[in-house]
Amino acid sequence: xxKLLEEGKVMFHVLIIGAGTMGKIHIQAFRQxxxxxxxxxxxxxxxxxxxxxxxxxxxxxxxxxxxxxRIDVVDICVPTPLHLEYVKKAADAKLNIICEKPLARSLxxxxxxxxxxxxKSVKLYVAHVLRFFPEFVKVKEIIEKETIGxxxxxxxxxxxxxxxxWNDWYSDYQSSGGxxxxxxxxxxxxxxxxxxxxxxxxxxxxxxxxxxxxEYALITLRFINGVIAHLEGSWAHDSFSMxxxxxxxxxxxxxxxxxxxxxxxxxxxxxxxxxxxxxxxxPLNTTPYYRELRHFLDCMKYGAEPIxxxxxxxxxxxxxxxxxxxxxxxxxxxxx
Amino acid sequence: MKIGIISFAHIHAESYGRALxxxxxxxxxxxxxxxxxxxxKYSLFFGTRHFSNINDFLMQxxxxxxxxxxxxxxxxxxxxxxxxxxHVLCEKPIAxxxxxxxxxxDICREKNVLLQTAFPVRFNxxxxxxxELIKNGHLGEIIAVKGTNRGQCPGSWFVxxxxxxxxxxxxxxxxxxDILRWFLGSEVRTVYAEIGSMFTNQLIDDSGILSxxxxxxxxxxxxxxxxxxxxxxIWGDITLEIIGTKGRLSVDAFNQKLNVFTxxxxxxxxxWGDDMDEELIKDFINSIRTGKDQASITGEDGLxxxxxxxxxxxxxxxxxxxxxx
Numbered sequence: 105x106x107k108l109l110e111e112g113k114v115m116f117h118v119l120i121i122g123a124g125t126m127g128k129i130h131i132q133a134f135r136q137x138x139x140x141x142x143x144x145x146x147x148x149x150x151x152x153x154x155x156x157x158x159x160x161x162x163x164x165x166x167x168x169x170x171x172x173x174r175i176d177v178v179d180i181c182v183p184t185p186l187h188l189e190y191v192k193k194a195a196d197a198k199l200n201i202i203c204e205k206p207l208a209r210s211l212x213x214x215x216x217x218x219x220x221x222x223x224k225s226v227k228l229y230v231a232h233v234l235r236f237f238p239e240f241v242k243v244k245e246i247i248e249k250e251t252i253g254x255x256x257x258x259x260x261x262x263x264x265x266x267x268x269x270w271n272d273w274y275s276d277y278q279s280s281g282g283x284x285x286x287x288x289x290x291x292x293x294x295x296x297x298x299x300x301x302x303x304x305x306x307x308x309x310x311x312x313x314x315x316x317x318x319e320y321a322l323i324t325l326r327f328i329n330g331v332i333a334h335l336e337g338s339w340a341h342d343s344f345s346m347x348x349x350x351x352x353x354x355x356x357x358x359x360x361x362x363x364x365x366x367x368x369x370x371x372x373x374x375x376x377x378x379x380x381x382x383x384x385x386x387p388l389n390t391t392p393y394y395r396e397l398r399h400f401l402d403c404m405k406y407g408a409e410p411i412x413x414x415x416x417x418x419x420x421x422x423x424x425x426x427x428x429x430x431x432x433x434x435x436x437x438x439x440x
Numbered sequence: 441m442k443i444g445i446i447s448f449a450h451i452h453a454e455s456y457g458r459a460l461x462x463x464x465x466x467x468x469x470x471x472x473x474x475x476x477x478x479x480x481k482y483s484l485f486f487g488t489r490h491f492s493n494i495n496d497f498l499m500q501x502x503x504x505x506x507x508x509x510x511x512x513x514x515x516x517x518x519x520x521x522x523x524x525x526x527h528v529l530c531e532k533p534i535a536x537x538x539x540x541x542x543x544x545x546d547i548c549r550e551k552n553v554l555l556q557t558a559f560p561v562r563f564n565x566x567x568x569x570x571x572e573l574i575k576n577g578h579l580g581e582i583i584a585v586k587g588t589n590r591g592q593c594p595g596s597w598f599v600x601x602x603x604x605x606x607x608x609x610x611x612x613x614x615x616x617x618d619i620l621r622w623f624l625g626s627e628v629r630t631v632y633a634e635i636g637s638m639f640t641n642q643l644i645d646d647s648g649i650l651s652x653x654x655x656x657x658x659x660x661x662x663x664x665x666x667x668x669x670x671x672x673x674i675w676g677d678i679t680l681e682i683i684g685t686k687g688r689l690s691v692d693a694f695n696q697k698l699n700v701f702t703x704x705x706x707x708x709x710x711x712w713g714d715d716m717d718e719e720l721i722k723d724f725i726n727s728i729r730t731g732k733d734q735a736s737i738t739g740e741d742g743l744x745x746x747x748x749x750x751x752x753x754x755x756x757x758x759x760x761x762x763x764x765x
Contacts, residue, residue: 256638256647257665259588304759306632308651308659310583320584320683322661324634324649332634334649334663336586340683351590351647351667353639434653434761436632 115139116401117174119199121165121190122182123147124270126204126231130179131159133394140401143175144168149270165193175199177404179397183273184209184280191217195224202229202400206289207417209281211425214418221414229400229410230417234290235297236396238388239359243350244298252352255299255331260291261347261360263338266317275317282311283319285424288337291348292325292427293412293420295335299327301419306436307427309337323427361386441725442502444470446494446517447509448482449597450531452558452717456506457486459718466725472497472505498524504554504728506721507531510603511610515540518555522547527554529724529735532614533749534742536605541746545739556724556735557742559618561678563719564693570680571623579684582624585660586683587616591676593666599642607644609635609752612664614745615678617652618737621744626656628744632761633752639666650752655765673699674709 118134120127123145134140144160146168162168168175178194179202180187187208194201201221207230208214221228234240247255264287267274274280284307296302302325309321323335347360367385390398403410426437443460445453448471460468470489473479483490491497498505498520504527507517514535521528528548534557535541548555561567573579589612597603598611621627629652636647647665654660668676678693696713727735751762 252669254638256636257649257663257667259663306634306651306761308584308653308661313583313657315583315685318583318685322584322586322651322659324632324651324661326634330636330638332636332647332649334661336681338683340583340688342688351639351665351669353669355669356667356672434630436759436761438759 113139114141115405116176117141117143118177118179119143119168119175120145121147121178121180123149123161124181127179127181129391129393130181130397133391133397136390136394137398137401143173144171165190169197177202177401180204183270184286188213188217191228192220195220195226198224198226200227200229200404202231202397204231205233205293205417206281206285206421206424207414208421209279209285211418211422214421218414218418227404228414229403230412230414231396232290232293232412232417232420233392233396234294235412236392236399238392240294243348243357243359246357247298247350247352250352252350252355252357255350255352257351258295258331258333259336259349260295260333261336261338261345262287262291263336263341263346264344265342266319266339277311281424281428283337283339284309284321284323284427285421287339288321288323288335288427289420289424291335292423293416295325295327295333296416296419296423297412299329299331299333301328302326302423302439303328304436304438305423305426305430307430309428309431311428311431321427321431325423441465441504441728442467442469443504443506443725444468444472444497444500444502445506445508446472446497446521447475447507447513448473448478449475449510449513450508451594452531452560453506453508454482455717456508456721457482459715459721461486462718463722463725469500469502470497494520498526502526504528504724506558510597511536511605512603515544518544519547522551522553522555525551525553527724527728529556529558529721530739530742531558532742533605533610533746534739535746536610538743538747538750541739541743545743548739554724554727554732554735555739556727557618557737557739557745558720559615559737559741559745560716560720561615561619561693562622562737563716563723564678565714565716566691566693566696567619567678570682570689570691573689574623574682574684578687579682579689580686582658582682582684584658584683585620586681587620587660588663588677588679589613589616590663590665590667592668592670592672593640593646599640599644599646601644604644606749606753607637607640607642608646608664608666609633609648609650610749612666613648613650613662613749613752614742616662616664616680617748618741618745619680620652620654620660621741624654624656624658626654626658628652628748628764629655630761630763631748631751631755633755635752635756645753648752648756652748671706673707674711
């Protein structure tokens with residue numbers, strides 16, 4: 105399906121790197137924006153697609169550049185260990201960058217990404233999408249109004265089944281950093297947004313215990329402002345859910361996506377008596393991904409500081425890696 | 441069977457008193473409470489005698505006592521009862537330090553009386569079922585447990601460290617750690633704790649996230665905070681998220697309730713599940729009746745749970761992991 109574009113109104117020509125789950129979600133979101141054109145997707149695995157696409161598919165970044173078509177933004181949605189490589193390519197081409205979270209697999213790589221973008225004077229936006237989920241935006245707003253007083257204890261859960269990605273890269277700890285770096289980092293970043301920097305982290309987890317296709321972690325963060333946060337991460341559940349609870353001196357706010365849902369579709373069982381899978385939905389006019397990408401494009405347009413900076417993203421990586429380090433060493437890890 | 445209650449300082453005494461009235465062939469023979477007013481009030485309420493002196497109380501014809509005094513008084517009351525040859529059911533935490541707890545255990549053993557630690561959660565029907573599901577292998581090998589035992593701040597002497605010996609961490613760590621020891625048949629090896637004082641405006645710990653590792657490798661966390669606000673629909677909770685190699689079990693022990701909405705009270709839970717306190721008392725009485733040489737939940741069980749809570753304080757103080765074995 106071709107999108108009709110009035111060429112003069114297109115401000116952002118976006119090149120997507122990686123047509124995996126997140127790349128596809130981003131393409132969907134960009135399609136809804138009148139001033140955006142997805143000019144192509146770089147993905148060596150996508151070449152044989154026989155679907156009618158309204159964008160070009162390139163097997164390499166170089167190929168996309170060689171077309172000479174206009175590109176304003178590169179949106180990097182490839183597995184974490186490939187971020188640095190594509191950031192460099194995009195920055196070399198003087199293109200602004202949106203990069204999926206986690207920013208990098210290591211602190212050194214993360215710092216190199218930031219330095220490289222600074223050196224090449226390109227913008228770098230890291231897609232910590234949780235900051236654009238309305239339930240999370242709302243809870244932060246209520247906390248800031250001190251409706252529940254001063255917050256003492258926070259609990260979060262992010263749970264799902266073990267992810268299946270390209271080349272099974274999630275189960276390769278060296279590549280993905282596992283559950284904590286890939287998934288719990290969402291809540292880590294969100295809590296930093298709410299409460300500032302942390303003093304220390306302690307964590308227990310299955311890492312290194314040899315459970316196949318199952319990962320589970322329990323993390324405690326102590327913030328400088330005194331807040332104690334407990335984060336549960338699970339790739340041992342059968343379906344996705346996320347929840348939080350903020351306990352304050354005069355009130356409590358809780359949310360659980362497994363319970364607080366406006367729609368749930370149940371198909372009747374088939375003759376064999378199986379089926380009957382429940383599919384929950386929480387429809388919004390614009391998805392959190394749309395809101396996030398729109399915000400980044402608006403920041404580019406108006407030269408504004410994004411809600412989440414690259415430094416925030418690096419700090420989230422640092423906390424996530426420290427949690428992993430704590431699991432390894434069975435010791436709390438202190439921050440300055 | 442003649443049973444008395446030593447002190448109504450602890451809120452559970454009322455529930456235990458009610459259980460005594462309901463259980464067949466049990467006579468609730470008296471209340472010992474040094475607080476005259478409180479003692480008179482409850483002895484009147486339960487139609488029993490009031491004593492303000494523990495020696496007078498223990499002189500009467502009495503088989504066993506329930507000790508529900510302030511935590512720091514457990515030692516004195518338990519030892520007095522044991523020396524008088526009475527079996528004892530002692531409210532948790534068994535004591536406020538390990539030496540006291542050990543002394544209580546030793547004297548009860550010497551005097552040949554049962555010492556049971558009041559861990560009623562072991563008698564919660566859903567907790568019993570959880571243990572069954574684990575034993576029957578439905579979860580496979582247990583990997584981890586995420587637990588909570590939160591509550592509203594109980595106020596009164598609970599927030600006075602000179603009477604309670606500790607706040608939320610001491611009050612709410614022992615239940616879940618006891619349950620986990622019971623489920624896993626393994627002892628806690630390490631404890632790490634982040635403890636705070638945020639909710640009470642008192643110089644006492646009122647919030648904590650504890651992490652444990654058991655000798656068998658299982659890891660667990662526990663939120664023991666007094667973080668439920670005054671209008672929360674229920675006083676508190678016991679929840680467990682148990683992760684196993686074959687399955688996962690979510691437990692919310694008091695989630696057998698109605699949701700009640702009224703103009704006067706707002707939203708409240710009305711519990712309709714079984715009464716774990718009554719089952720605890722029945723079990724204690726049964727152990728006496730059948731002449732068991734040890735209670736189903738021993739003083740040592742109380743001591744083990746206490747050690748974990750004390751280790752949590754030590755961990756928080758030193759900002760380090762504390763090893764127990």
